[in-house]
Amino acid sequence: MHLCNIHGFNALAKSINSAWDQILFYLEKADVNTVQKENQFVRNSCGVIFWDVWKNTDDLYKSFRAYISKNTQKKIDGSETPDENILSVDDLKEWLQAYYKFFLSASRTYAYLFNRRGFFKSSTEGYFSIELDEIFKKLRNHGSRDTVTPLVLTLMHHYYDQPKLRDKIVETVRITEILNFRLYCLPKIFFRADTKTGKKCTHMLIQFTLKEILILMQNLLMKILHHLSTIIRISSSYKRN
Numbered sequence: 001m002h003l004c005n006i007h008g009f010n011a012l013a014k015s016i017n018s019a020w021d022q023i024l025f026y027l028e029k030a031d032v033n034t035v036q037k038e039n040q041f042v043r044n045s046c047g048v049i050f051w052d053v054w055k056n057t058d059d060l061y062k063s064f065r066a067y068i069s070k071n072t073q074k075k076i077d078g079s080e081t082p083d084e085n086i087l088s089v090d091d092l093k094e095w096l097q098a099y100y101k102f103f104l105s106a107s108r109t110y111a112y113l114f115n116r117r118g119f120f121k122s123s124t125e126g127y128f129s130i131e132l133d134e135i136f137k138k139l140r141n142h143g144s145r146d147t148v149t150p151l152v153l154t155l156m157h158h159y160y161d162q163p164k165l166r167d168k169i170v171e172t173v174r175i176t177e178i179l180n181f182r183l184y185c186l187p188k189i190f191f192r193a194d195t196k197t198g199k200k201c202t203h204m205l206i207q208f209t210l211k212e213i214l215i216l217m218q219n220l221l222m223k224i225l226h227h228l229s230t231i232i233r234i235s236s237s238y239k240r241n
Helices: 002-007 010-029 035-047 060-071 089-114 130-140 149-161 163-185 197-206 210-240
Strands: none
Touching: 002 010, 002 089, 010 089, 035 089, 035 149, 089 130, 089 149, 130 163, 149 163
């Protein structure tokens, strides 16, 4: 809203204002009710997808505002900066519109993914899928899921906009959930997961050697990349048509 007001993006500001209650409604359904959870949502929906962010970033908003202030083209006395790395005002408007749409869809996905009281199933928006509901139930019980959450948000953004791609997207989300479980939730794998929930699955790890697990993960990752490339290709063809 601050950038919209500065640059006179009145129509975009009006759209954001009208959707804000809906965004807050979704976040309430997702139990995003603390500053820490709000910051995590912003980090997942903005920092990872639309912005360079690191785990030790102290203030995401401050660093973003500083970047925009430094790199947005300033039209003073009718002149424009020729630097290709500088955002034009039109580019900034297009970027903000894209982020606003993604932010709205990400809040909806948060509600579907993290609500434990059946909000996804009871929703009347027409997006319910039995397969997705089962995947979300598994994913929300993972001890660690931050790494794949931005990917899930991105896939679901296309899920809402591209009905013909939904089967492919659901399959990609399913594979993502499996990969996240095997990589981050199984106990002591690569010595980077300490989620406690993995202890319940120790018997599963015993069935595989480390080499077999690595092969499984590689195959899952290749499937994700294959599905993503298909989604991007088909989505691009829709836009051209």
